[in-house]
Amino acid sequence: MSELDLPQIAENQALAHITSNDADAALEAALCDEMTGHDPTAGNITLLDEEFRGHWHHVIAGSPAGAFDFIVPAIRRPFMVTNTTDATATVKTASGAAGQVLAGETRLFYCNGADVLGLSDSSATGGGGGAHAGALLTRSTDQSISDNSNTAVGWDGEAYDTDGFHDNSVNNSRLTVPAGVSKVILSAQIRWDSNTSGTREILLHKNGSASFDGRPFQHIEAQSGRTVQGFVSPVLSVTPGDYFELIAWQDSGGARNVEAHAATWFSLQVIA
Incomplete structure (x- = not known):
């Protein structure tokens, strides 16, 4: 039996043209x-x-x-x-x-x-017919960031994920590059809780390291009200299996929260 379950002409079959016509009609339906x-x-x-x-x-x-x-x-x-x-x-x-x-x-x-x-009509896995490929991650709860400690932000929600870049449960701090992707742009934004002590930093890790060309980084003094930080990377060359994490750091003297909010997100977009 074929994948399309087309009628098959038996050896020495009488009126074989009828079976052939039925197969042609089924194939036309499958294609059109x-x-x-x-x-x-x-x-x-x-x-x-x-x-x-x-x-x-x-x-x-x-x-x-x-x-x-x-x-x-x-x-x-x-x-x-x-x-x-x-x-x-x-x-x-x-x-x-x-x-x-x-x-x-x-x-x-x-x-x-x-x-x-x-x-796809390009080397990217997502985006058949030129469609967009990438992922946008969110949080549903606040995450505590210890004083003076680099902490990977975890993500338990996906506004979209076109090609399995992220898992909400396993290593959920990571955006992982699938096969067929060679260039990406990473962007992120977080909202800290209300506190004016010390400074705040966000940076991007690639495969657990901060040492790679084009690494985005932002350092600012804590703001009155809530501090919001964001960055956009340049186009980064990648290979399948590479993964990225958003790292948060602060030195307020105590634990601070990255808030679950529409202003807190992490994104990867495929360029090629």
Whole structure:
């Protein structure tokens, strides 16, 4: 049986042209047909085998409560997904690797029979059809930063993560470079709690080290009210497996908090 489950002509079959015509029609549907009506309002979407085999383009519409999964069968084939909702769709098999389609995006994918891979017209893994690739991380709780101690800021939320740059549970301070990415820009911003003693610093570590070309760094005196710091890196050359962490430091004389707030975030954007 083929991946697309096309009708097969048997040896010495009578009226073989009928089977051939049926196979041609199924192949045309697999390459050209569009399936609309995918609605995640009630939760995740799971495609049936025949829906996945019989349609090239899948259009998602509806009003989901938040990010949702678009689960496809583990069948080898290319396909395309358009997400017209206001939430991020994670496109995946039941147990394999995934790609994501942000609100308003269209992306091209390939399922290799186990994992869903995002296709691209550049060397970047994310951004099929020129789409954006990267991640934006957030915090849901304040994080305490000890006095006079470099501390990696952890991140337990993702506004988006197109290609698995981050894990909310394992090494959640890290943004890790996947295969196919060679140049990135890192940016970050944090809001400290209200305290005017001492100074505040943020810097970027690459693979646990502060020694690399183009490392961004900011040092300022604590401000009245709340101190907010941010930086943007230059374009940085990377190899798959490289990881980055945002490091916070302060010398107020006691522990200070990096606050969970819209002004506290960490971002990686793929350039090439």
